[in-house]
Amino acid sequence: MKLADLAKELHISTESFIKFITDFDLELSECITTNFDVKDDFVRFARENISFLQKYEKDLKADKSVEDIAENIHQPAEKIVEIIKKEKPKLFDNGLYKSSISSFGIDHKLGGNYQFVYDYFGKKTSLKERDFIGYRDLFFYISQELQPFINSTHLSEWGLHRPAGIVLYGPPGSGKIFWAYKIAEIIGYQFKEVKKHYLGSSFVDGNKSRFNEFLVNMLKEEKVLLFMEDFDSIMGIPHDEQSAAECDEETKDIILHYIGHFEAEDLLMVGSANSIIEIDREVLAPGRFDVLIPIFPPNLHERCEMILFHMMDHLTEDSVLMKILTKNQADHLPFWNEIASKMKTFSNTMIIDFTQSLKKRIRNIYLNDQSEDIVIDAHILEAALRDASAKLTEEYLNQVDQFLQDAAINNYDEFQHRIEGLKNELEDYKVVEAPTKTIGFTHNDEEK
Incomplete structure (x- = not known):
């Protein structure tokens, strides 16, 4: 039912x-x-x-x-x-x-x-048996946007058409491809990816192939979700000083030419973008890629759940690491709360990097001491945190900042808690410049 x-x-x-x-x-x-x-x-x-x-x-x-x-x-x-x-x-x-x-x-x-x-x-x-961790609000929001696929009466009773295109936007490593797969699962479509060599002209098995032919073939198949990465670059606004690559402009023209046939042919195109600000407004017009879904970095509770999941993933009950985790009570969420609170704005991939680094460090200690009596203390946790922070670059933080601006404009009502929470986390990384001292003599009131 x-x-x-x-x-x-x-x-x-x-x-x-x-x-x-x-x-x-x-x-x-x-x-x-x-x-x-x-x-x-x-x-x-x-x-x-x-x-x-x-x-x-x-x-x-x-x-x-x-x-x-x-x-x-x-x-x-x-x-x-x-x-x-x-x-x-x-x-x-x-x-x-x-x-x-x-x-x-x-x-x-x-x-x-x-x-x-x-x-x-x-x-x-248990975490390992769930379809996904956290993001309940995002799941329900996406499901509501997909109702014309799930419930056929949306068209016959309400005249609501299925979207032809969806843009998933968010910082790198936030899980956009995961949600594209999840969308395909929700609506029962087969997942297909637009490989980079499909764009423009290419040679496949010695024969020249073009993106136009590829897209026409996809339209002939049954219920296809076509996923395209770097959507903001491919479907971007050409600039005079830096014009878009010829194959990108050609790709955009081809997609806009055929997009009117997507609904009738049971094809949904999903683009993955770091930001939507550079996407051509013509692409985002009604009836085209007019469904915009923000993919957020995980919040504190989701970070805890992700750490626990990736630390315990594929472990047997009698494995060495499981025994060490259990002795440290690290097989429960509260153990990870403090270190997760330091992972402000971390992406999903940064959290995975943290768990991989931590597991390697624990393994090295075990191989050296040959003892399961290992204490997972602040020293080892902070060391793994430093390893994972390598991707927390200025470029990444700027991308998070731009994402927040996009989300505030397009999806604030639906995700105000996430937007405000992420904004507060980002503030921790912003440098407040000291006021420039005035050149000259100091007056008595300034000394005070």
Whole structure:
């Protein structure tokens, strides 16, 4: 059963279900699959607690003030204000909160007893068994953008067409190709990549081939997601002082020529870009690549989960490293919180670099001492952190800064928490220049 089918059966919107899962911090793997099939435990919970879910949806849709919420959940208004400041919901002009805030969600955060929700779900899915770590908000946002692929009635009932092109934008190493694969999985398309040698003219098996022929062949295949890296370069704005390469201009013209046929031929093109500022506006026009999805570096909690996942990935229970991790209590998330808090703006690849460096250092100590009594202390953690920080260059930080500007313009409402959080992390790297001292004599008031 799809989530949309369950929502229709219970007369509760899919948006309310998604917000409920987020408010109560339910693990996605226990609720729904990547292609929105609902898990049995979640179906049972929803059917047996339909009255609660109806109350939840009614409250979610209601315009409400802090006083209304306080009266509804019997919590002090000042505590509710603290929670709302973190949520940063949208406000009407009259001071009432829009439907992005749930009284039940706030009550849950303030210690309200909702154990009946969790009684329906078993042991939390281990990290290694999850489809992906964190990014629940991004997953739901992408899924909403893909609804015309998932639900055929979007066209017949609402006239909403499937997008022909999507741009995934974010700093290098943030996982754009991962999400391109995930999109293909969600909509059931086969993943194909545009290799660099496909662009312009090339020789394949001794025969001259052009990108035009390649794209025409892709249109003939069944349900294809065509992934293109360096999209901002290939589809960029040509400058007088530095004109685009001939093959790039030709590629752009070919794509814009055929893009009107993508929907009818079940082809979706997904571009990967570090920034969208250099992409030709003609490319981003409605009906073309008009769906822009920001791919963020992981936040603190996601960094902890990623470190733990990559430290334990492929380990057997009786492996030497697993024993060392267990003795240090490094097989649990809290151990990694302090070092992860120092990885501000780190990309996914930097986190993997950290875990690889740390594993090598632990292995070297073991080979030298032949003992499992190894303490994973601050010294060894900081050394691995320095290794991983090699990619934290000025160029990378500038790319993060540009990404934040892009995201603030195009996706602020959907990802304001991530944008503000990443902005605060980036501030730690910005150098504040000391004011230039005035040449001349110092006056008495200046000495003070």
